[in-house]
Amino acid sequence: MLVISLVMVLCMAYSGVTWAATSADLSKLVLSKSQVTMEIGDTASVTATGVYKDNSTENVTIKATWTSENNAVATVYNGTITAVGEGNSTILVKYGSETESVSVNVTKKVKALTKDVQKLDLKMSDSPTIHLTATYTDNTTDTDASNKAEWTVDDSSIVSVVNGKVKPNGPGTATITATYGKQTVSIPVSVELVKRLDPSVTQVSMLASENKPVQISLKATYPDGDVKNDVAAQAEWSTSSADVADVIKGEITAYGPGSATITAKYGTKTATIQVDVDKTIRLQASEQDIFLHANETLKNPIKLEAVYPDKDPVDITKDAVWTSSNEKVAFVKQGSVTANAPGAAVITAKYGEKTVTINVDVDVPRHLDMLEKVALSLTGTKTKQLELTATYANGEVEKVQSKAEWKSSKEDIVYVSNGMLTAYKKGEADISATYGGVTVTTHVAVDMPLKVEISSKKVSLKVGGTYEASIILDYGTDKPAEKVTDKVEWSSSKDEVAKVDDKGIVTGVSAGTATITGKYDGKSYTMTVEVGLVSELTSPQSLIIMSTGDKKTIDLSAVNDPEAAEGLNKRATWKSSNPSVASVDGEGVVTGMKSGKANITAEYGGKKVTVAIEVDVISKIDADVDFISLKTAGTAKEKAKNVTVTVTFSDGSTKDVSDKADWSSSNYKIATVTGGKVTAQSSGKTTILAKYGSKTLRIPVEVDNLKYLQTNEVSVNMSVGQTFNLIATATYSDGSETDVSKPALWKSSRILSATVKDGVVKATGKGKATITVTFGGKSTKVVVTVK
Numbered sequence: 001m002l003v004i005s006l007v008m009v010l011c012m013a014y015s016g017v018t019w020a021a022t023s024a025d026l027s028k029l030v031l032s033k034s035q036v037t038m039e040i041g042d043t044a045s046v047t048a049t050g051v052y053k054d055n056s057t058e059n060v061t062i063k064a065t066w067t068s069e070n071n072a073v074a075t076v077y078n079g080t081i082t083a084v085g086e087g088n089s090t091i092l093v094k095y096g097s098e099t100e101s102v103s104v105n106v107t108k109k110v111k112a113l114t115k116d117v118q119k120l121d122l123k124m125s126d127s128p129t130i131h132l133t134a135t136y137t138d139n140t141t142d143t144d145a146s147n148k149a150e151w152t153v154d155d156s157s158i159v160s161v162v163n164g165k166v167k168p169n170g171p172g173t174a175t176i177t178a179t180y181g182k183q184t185v186s187i188p189v190s191v192e193l194v195k196r197l198d199p200s201v202t203q204v205s206m207l208a209s210e211n212k213p214v215q216i217s218l219k220a221t222y223p224d225g226d227v228k229n230d231v232a233a234q235a236e237w238s239t240s241s242a243d244v245a246d247v248i249k250g251e252i253t254a255y256g257p258g259s260a261t262i263t264a265k266y267g268t269k270t271a272t273i274q275v276d277v278d279k280t281i282r283l284q285a286s287e288q289d290i291f292l293h294a295n296e297t298l299k300n301p302i303k304l305e306a307v308y309p310d311k312d313p314v315d316i317t318k319d320a321v322w323t324s325s326n327e328k329v330a331f332v333k334q335g336s337v338t339a340n341a342p343g344a345a346v347i348t349a350k351y352g353e354k355t356v357t358i359n360v361d362v363d364v365p366r367h368l369d370m371l372e373k374v375a376l377s378l379t380g381t382k383t384k385q386l387e388l389t390a391t392y393a394n395g396e397v398e399k400v401q402s403k404a405e406w407k408s409s410k411e412d413i414v415y416v417s418n419g420m421l422t423a424y425k426k427g428e429a430d431i432s433a434t435y436g437g438v439t440v441t442t443h444v445a446v447d448m449p450l451k452v453e454i455s456s457k458k459v460s461l462k463v464g465g466t467y468e469a470s471i472i473l474d475y476g477t478d479k480p481a482e483k484v485t486d487k488v489e490w491s492s493s494k495d496e497v498a499k500v501d502d503k504g505i506v507t508g509v510s511a512g513t514a515t516i517t518g519k520y521d522g523k524s525y526t527m528t529v530e531v532g533l534v535s536e537l538t539s540p541q542s543l544i545i546m547s548t549g550d551k552k553t554i555d556l557s558a559v560n561d562p563e564a565a566e567g568l569n570k571r572a573t574w575k576s577s578n579p580s581v582a583s584v585d586g587e588g589v590v591t592g593m594k595s596g597k598a599n600i601t602a603e604y605g606g607k608k609v610t611v612a613i614e615v616d617v618i619s620k621i622d623a624d625v626d627f628i629s630l631k632t633a634g635t636a637k638e639k640a641k642n643v644t645v646t647v648t649f650s651d652g653s654t655k656d657v658s659d660k661a662d663w664s665s666s667n668y669k670i671a672t673v674t675g676g677k678v679t680a681q682s683s684g685k686t687t688i689l690a691k692y693g694s695k696t697l698r699i700p701v702e703v704d705n706l707k708y709l710q711t712n713e714v715s716v717n718m719s720v721g722q723t724f725n726l727i728a729t730a731t732y733s734d735g736s737e738t739d740v741s742k743p744a745l746w747k748s749s750r751i752l753s754a755t756v757k758d759g760v761v762k763a764t765g766k767g768k769a770t771i772t773v774t775f776g777g778k779s780t781k782v783v784v785t786v787k
Contacts, residue, residue: 025052029064029098036102038074038083039109039181040137046079046102048093064095074104108136110181113145116708116778120176120189121223121733122159122168124234128707130164130187134180149180159189168192171267192267195626196221199264199271205308206245206254206277216250216273218264223627224705224733235266245275254278257352282307283320283349283356290347290360291392292330292339302335302358304349320351330360339363344437364436365390365400373443373450374431375476376414376423386419386442388433404435414444423447449473449482454518454525460560461498461508461531469504469527471520489519498529508532513606534558534605537572543612545649546582546592554588554611556602572604582613592616595693618647621695628688628701630671630680631732633740633775640679645690645697662691671701680704683776704776705733709740711773715783718754718763726759726782728773744775754784 032047050060061079068076070089075082081091083106091102112135120128134145142148146164153161158174160167166176171192178185200217217230232250239246244260246253252262257278264271286303304320305313322332329343337347342363349356359366369389376382388401401419408416410429415422421431426447433440443450451474459467469490473482485504492500497512506516511532518525536559544552556568569588576584581596590600595616602609624644631638645658658676665673667686672679678688683704690697712727730740741759748756753767761771763786771782 024096025054026050026096026098027053029060029093029095029100031093031100031102033102034100035105036081037105037107038081039107040083040085041109042083044081044083046081046091046093048079048095048100050095050098060095064093067092067094068104073106107148107181108138108140110183111135111137111139113149113178113180113183113185115178115185115187116780117187118777120166120187121193122166122189122191123222123226124168124171124192126166126168128166130161130166130176130178132164132178132180132185134183145180146178149178152177152179153189158191173268190268192220193223194220194267194269195223197264197266197269197271199273202273204252204273204275205279205311206252206275207308207311207314208254208256208277209314210254213251213253216247216252216262216264218250218266218271220266220269224629225627226734231266232264235264238263238265244277278306278352279308283316283351283354284313285349285356285358287358289366290337290358291364291366291396292337292360292362294339294341294362296339298337302332302337302347302349304335304351304356306351306354316351320349323348323350324360329362342436361392361436365392365438367391368400368404368433368435368438368440370433370440371442373445373476374421375448375450375479376421376444376446378423378426378447382423384421386416386421386431386433388419388435388440390435390438400435401433404433407432407434413446445475450476452520452523452525454527455483456527458528458535459506459530460533460535461506461529463508463510463532465508465531467506467529469500469506469516469518471518471525484520487520491517491519492529493517497531511606530560530606532605534607535560537602537604537607537609539602539609539611541611543614543651544590545614545617545651545653546590547616547655548592548594550592550615552590554584554590554600554602556588556604556609558605558607561605568604569602572602575601575603576613577601581615614650616693617650618693618695619650620648621690621692621697622646622648623690623697623699625699628671628678628699629705629733630678630701630703631738632680632682632704633730633738633743640677643673643676643678643688643690643699645676645692647692647695657692660692664689664691665701670703704730706776706778707731707733707735709744709773709775709778709780711780711782713782715785716761717785717787718761719787720763720765722763724761724763724784726756726761726771726773728759728775728780730775730778740775744773747772747774748784753786 028051030049036044038044048061048064050058066076068074068089068091072085073087073089076091086106086108089104093100114133116131132145132149134142151161153159153174153176155174157170158172161176168191173190176187176189198219204214218232218235220228220231237247239260239262241260243256244258247262254277260275262273262275284305284307304317306316307313317335324330324332324345324347326345329341329345331338332347339362344364345360347358347360370386388404390398390400406416408414408429408431413425413427414429416431423446428445431442431444453472455470455472471484471488490500490504492498492514494514497510498506498508498514500506500516508531514529516527516529538557539554541554546552574584574588576582576598578598581593582590582598584590584600592615598613600611600613628641645661646654647657648654663673665671665686665688669682670684670686671681673688680703686701688699688701708731710729716724728741728744729737731737746756748754748769748771750769752765754769755762755764756771766786769784771784
């Protein structure tokens with residue numbers, strides 16, 4: 001008996017049977033699905049779980065009783081539901097005392113799902129509806145599939161959708177997905193997709209103390225050319241530094257000195273505004289140099305002003321930070337300066353990022369003045385009193401020779417006391433005077449010239465020309481200068497270029513450069529002699545901007561030209577580094593040959609000058625439009641558009657080159673261009689290219705950019721032989737409408753029942769036909785029934 005009991009326990013454990021769990025103990029029945037949507041021929045599985053009073057569970061799918069209220073729509077067996085026909089049915093599941101149900105919706109099997117728009121470019125005020133057409137396996141269609149499809153969007157903050165009706169929620173991009181049966185379509189959506197976002201100002205200068213906010217407006221430009229003049233209230237604003245300046249809906253408020261960048265985001269574009277708060281161009285102080293005596297306070301404190309680019313100067317004396325480089329000499333507080341002891345100090349005032357300095361001297365001269373050189377003679381003027389003049393920062397002038405400290409570099413030649421000079425023997429000495437920390441020096445010569453120099457450092461001669469060279473002895477103001485020629489030993493470095501005789505007469509021999517040396521009293525003095533040469537060859541034109549075919553003359557001027565001034569261009573030798581770009585003739589006339597750069601060099605008298613030439617070299621190319629939208633069925637102005645192209649050269653000058661540019665279209669079947677005039681040919685997109693020089697400009701062109709295409713009827717009942725006029729109306733992206741019945745393409749699905757031309761339908765035989773009209777990438781259909 002014990003063995004039999006053990007065997008039964010093990011068998012029940014492995015079989016999963018629970019003695020306590022029976023249908024009589026069932027508390028509830030739970031189904032894995034309460035609703036099922038299916039297509040004809042599909043199957044779906046539903047699981048039934050029994051929950052017992054002891055909270056244990058059991059899969060009772062096979063044990064339960066499954067029935068369908070409408071077997072023509074759906075059948076069921078052990079939880080597997082099979083879709084039989086279109087319609088609705090309820091599946092009943094019974095187990096024990098509990099019954100649950102599953103709602104089943106069976107639709108035709110969707111073979112294809114199409115949408116009436118490929119993408120949506122929306123503004124916040126738009127609310128379009130996406131229309132879906134479902135094609136079933138039995139080839140029937142349903143044009144009202146939008147209400148039956150399941151709609152989802154990947155970013156609900158941008159857009160929401162209910163039964164195909166789209167509502168913009170915020171700027172950005174998102175993707176709408178519609179699912180019907182097993183078919184799915186997607187529509188990319190952009191909301192407030194702007195092409196340009198321009199603030200009313202890009203730079204603002206403000207004062208925190210004025211507490212005057214600045215309102216910024218934003219202009220949004222859309223790809224279709226539509227403009228919203230102020231979207232500041234709808235934009236998203238931020239600041240790089242809230243301590244300096246903050247912004248709410250475009251209103252900027254200053255809080256503290258410094259710089260901040262205000263950023264506005266609207267749609268997919270951003271714009272920035274640079275804000276400077278208490279940002280000065282410079283600081284200006286009422287005093288630059290101050291002289292005070294010890295223990296003296298400046299009578300009128302220094303006034304400090306901040307200078308702004310767009311405001312009057314502002315008194316910031318009390319707001320600035322004041323410091324002294326040496327408070328033992330001078331102390332400063334809010335511009336008030338007090339002298340403490342002799343010496344020099346620098347007062348600094350700082351405000352924001354700017355500083356200004358003021359020099360303060362306490363009993364110190366700003367500078368000392370004394371004769372720079374003095375000549376004395378043992379047989380003539382043996383003594384001389386020097387005057388030492390001190391000039392202070394406040395403009396005071398004082399003779400201070402008796403207060404200064406004097407010193408001679410060679411007291412055996414010249415002795416000095418309180419500025420009195422006494423000569424003792426022939427020679428030279430330097431006399432220095434020091435007062436208030438400032439030292440000046442004068443050179444004294446006894447029975448010697450103060451300075452010896454040659455009459456000229458550089459001379460230009462023509463061949464055969466002469467110049468009288470000499471040595472000049474300078475004795476200062478007490479004795480006239482002396483010119484010496486015959487006591488000088490003269491020589492030339494190149495006699496074949498320039499020769500010199502013993503009297504100092506220099507004669508030009510041939511073209512070139514030579515050095516003339518005059519030796520006097522053991523020292524040599526030299527001059528440079530240019531024969532048949534110029535010292536400098538220049539042109540006022542460092543850069544010439546020109547176009548192909550233009551002619552411009554380069555101007556030359558020569559310094560110390562030994563020849564006549566006239567005819568300089570003809571005497572010069574001209575050369576171009578790139579004659580294929582710019583050529584030059586023998587008189588300096590430059591001709592632009594083709595786009596590029598070249599250097600023109602002129603050589604004359606041993607000197608060269610180079611002028612840069614740019615032929616059709618442009619820094620940028622611009623058009624008066626960024627985007628073109630045309631209509632093939634519009635007015636003359638709507639069918640064509642004139643584009644103006646302007647180039648900017650490297651010197652900043654501009655030129656209209658619309659008639660000279662090379663124009664082309666990437667697809668001439670869509671739009672053609674001649675001389676800047678763009679003309680629509682057929683619906684679609686292309687790019688117009690304008691090339692001038694090395695620059696190319698691309699302008700996108702859309703022809704017949706439609707929102708949708710409609711007909712005046714969606715279905716027509718006719719009799720054989722009868723005609724009916726269908727009208728096709730195109731609604732463009734700008735909201736305008738045009739009758740496009742004639743330019744549109746019309747097609748009948750069954751010409752035995754109905755034919756169509758230019759919108760005129762003719763009933764040819766009994767039956768049905770679908771008329772399709774296509775224009776601008778959009779299509780719509782009309783069902784024709786002929787009885």
